[in-house]
Amino acid sequence: xxxxxxxxxxxxxxxxxGTPHAVKIDPCVTLLDLLRDHLQLxxxxxxxxxxxxxxxxxxxxxxxxxxxxxxxxxxEGSTVTTIEGLGSIANLHPLQSAFxxxxxxxxxxxxxxxxxxxxxxxxxxxxxxxxxxxxxxxGNLCRCGAYIGIVEAIEDVMExxxxxxxxx
Amino acid sequence: MKRFRYMKAVSVREAIGILxxxxxxxxxxxxxxxxxxxxxxxxxxxxxxxxxxLPLHDITxxxxxxxxxxxxxxxADVAYDPRITERYPLLSSAILAGASGQLRNMATVGxxxxxxxxxxxxxxxxxxxxxREPGSGCPAKTGLNRGHAILGASPLCIAxxxxxxxxxxxxxxxxxxxxxxVAYEAFPSPSFxxxxxxxxxxxxxxxxxxxxxxxxFLPCPHxxxxxx
Numbered sequence: 001x002x003x004x005x006x007x008x009x010x011x012x013x014x015x016x017x018g019t020p021h022a023v024k025i026d027p028c029v030t031l032l033d034l035l036r037d038h039l040q041l042x043x044x045x046x047x048x049x050x051x052x053x054x055x056x057x058x059x060x061x062x063x064x065x066x067x068x069x070x071x072x073x074x075x076e077g078s079t080v081t082t083i084e085g086l087g088s089i090a091n092l093h094p095l096q097s098a099f100x101x102x103x104x105x106x107x108x109x110x111x112x113x114x115x116x117x118x119x120x121x122x123x124x125x126x127x128x129x130x131x132x133x134x135x136x137x138x139g140n141l142c143r144c145g146a147y148i149g150i151v152e153a154i155e156d157v158m159e160x161x162x163x164x165x166x167x168x
Numbered sequence: 169m170k171r172f173r174y175m176k177a178v179s180v181r182e183a184i185g186i187l188x189x190x191x192x193x194x195x196x197x198x199x200x201x202x203x204x205x206x207x208x209x210x211x212x213x214x215x216x217x218x219x220x221x222l223p224l225h226d227i228t229x230x231x232x233x234x235x236x237x238x239x240x241x242x243x244a245d246v247a248y249d250p251r252i253t254e255r256y257p258l259l260s261s262a263i264l265a266g267a268s269g270q271l272r273n274m275a276t277v278g279x280x281x282x283x284x285x286x287x288x289x290x291x292x293x294x295x296x297x298x299x300r301e302p303g304s305g306c307p308a309k310t311g312l313n314r315g316h317a318i319l320g321a322s323p324l325c326i327a328x329x330x331x332x333x334x335x336x337x338x339x340x341x342x343x344x345x346x347x348x349x350v351a352y353e354a355f356p357s358p359s360f361x362x363x364x365x366x367x368x369x370x371x372x373x374x375x376x377x378x379x380x381x382x383x384x385f386l387p388c389p390h391x392x393x394x395x396x
Contacts, residue, residue, distance in 0.1 A: 008171070010174060026171070027171075027172060027173065027174035027216065028169045028171060028172065028206075030203070049207065050204050050207065051200055051204060051270070051271055054268065054270060057270055063244075063273045064269060064270050064273060065270050065273055065274050066200070066270045066271060066274065069199055069200050069203045069204060069271075069274065070199065070203075070274070071174070071196070071199060071203060071216070071218075073174050074174070074176075074196070074199070074218045074220065117269065117270065120269065120270070120273075121269060124244070124248075124269070126248075126269075136269050137269075138268055138269075139267070139268020139269050139270045139271065140268075
């Protein structure tokens with residue numbers, strides 16, 4: 001069966017931060033534009049809009065992706081986690097706390113993408129060393145140059161997670 | 169981005185049928201290259217055919233000791249698969265040398281080989297480009313061309329293929345491989361890549377029928393006659 005709809009708008013349901021959102025959108029709407037313009041989740045940032053800067057990084061079905069290059073209509077039924085779904089002001093995600101402790105941001109524009117990317121990298125199991133983190137985070141640019149703090153923050157969370165596992 | 173219709177194919181036969189019926193259709197797998205090109209109006213498909221539902225997401229052992237990669241396996245899944253890292257470390261390294269973690273999670277190995285050049289003149293629809301408009305010219309030949317071809321370029325186009333994985337396929341192009349038909353049987357063959365670079369406006373490799381290849385075959389490592 002070929003799924004096709006002649007009308008310009010297509011219905012799609014995407015679960016964002018645990019909440020299902022059924023929307024009717026044009027096929028050209030990217031996941032990033034869906035999040036920002038349709039769901040008012042403006043934490044994910046539009047930097048280059050061409051998959052090069054990483055500011056739009058979200059977790060899509062558990063994997064980090066550049067949401068600016070994903071056509072939202074192609075992701076019916078999928079699960080998205082954005083920076084808004086990771087922590088709250090009262091209860092920060094460990095990486096958010098670590099970013100503050102390590103001064104891992106200046107202007108903060110790239111930070112939501114950095115944090116989502118770092119979580120994706122840790123889930124991939126390739127954040128085990130300083131060099132692995134540097135290489136694995138190379139898809140996230142920071143024009144303020146906070147890279148040293150960003151890598152330290154991720155190392156910090158990795159170390160505290162591994163020490164927690166050892167104490168178990 | 170120009171408006172387009174979105175269709176989802178659930179079998180290879182359907183995908184081919186849509187391509188045959190819709191001359192302006194383009195296949196979308198990971199979308200990392202196509203969506204980007206559409207944002208620049210370099211690609212202006214009338215129909216985007218989403219092929220992510222096709223059953224081509226597996227890496228499977230072959231009777232001859234090689235591996236068969238489904239065209240839709242992500243670059244990351246190929247690069248980190250233990251069978252690849254142990255038996256084809258250069259392939260793993262080549263994939264990991266390209267793009268970023270996010271893009272490798274999205275991009276597929278089939279799309280990796282089929283992606284278009286990064287030539288800035290190709291990307292700029294305001295300037296001439298033999299790849300976009302046959303016969304219009306190639307400003308790269310006398311322009312900003314530090315990233316362009318030195319050897320093997322055609323008089324019409326000096327753009328390079330952007331894929332690190334594809335560069336590896338050049339290594340596999342040695343005649344001995346072709347005689348044995350073990351190197352690359354697919355999506356697209358290295359000879360196709362050469363053809364496309366020499367005939368710069370040949371843009372629709374997957375247009376019809378048998379050219380729609382589904383798999384990339386890796387030869388059994390011990391049969392490789394060069395150290396890889």
